[in-house]
Amino acid sequence: MSVNDSYSVHCQKRAQVLRLIYTERLGQIEKWHDAKQQVELPQSPDAWKCAVLGEEFGEVAKAVVENDKFSLRRELVHVAAVAHAWLEALE
Numbered sequence: 001m002s003v004n005d006s007y008s009v010h011c012q013k014r015a016q017v018l019r020l021i022y023t024e025r026l027g028q029i030e031k032w033h034d035a036k037q038q039v040e041l042p043q044s045p046d047a048w049k050c051a052v053l054g055e056e057f058g059e060v061a062k063a064v065v066e067n068d069k070f071s072l073r074r075e076l077v078h079v080a081a082v083a084h085a086w087l088e089a090l091e
Contacts, residue, residue, distance in 0.1 A: 017077075024081035039085035049089070053082045 029040075037044040039052055056078045063072035 020077045021080045021084060024077050025084055028081060028085065039082055040088040042089045042091050044089065049082075049086050053079065053086065056082050 032038050037048055039049050056075060059075040060072065060079055063069075063075050
């Protein structure tokens with residue numbers, strides 16, 4: 001495999017991961033659209049956002065301890081999506 005082929009495969013994988021994160025963000029928006037506090041809202045307290053992110057990270061840790069690669073991938077996407085939402089909220 002050439003360097004260009006390797007780079008192309010890496011770019012495809014990156015695009016796939018970004019699609020997973022984007023799809024999760026859309027799901028979060030749909031699920032929580034009526035909630036008073038949402039991670040992407042600037043008025044939601046940072047402590048609350050941190051708690052949501054911490055809960056998701058705890059699920060990552062659990063998947064690692066249990067050597068559950070399927071759950072690990074899913075929970076890492078959740079962490080990335082919550083972090084993305086928090087970044088959206090920063091003014």
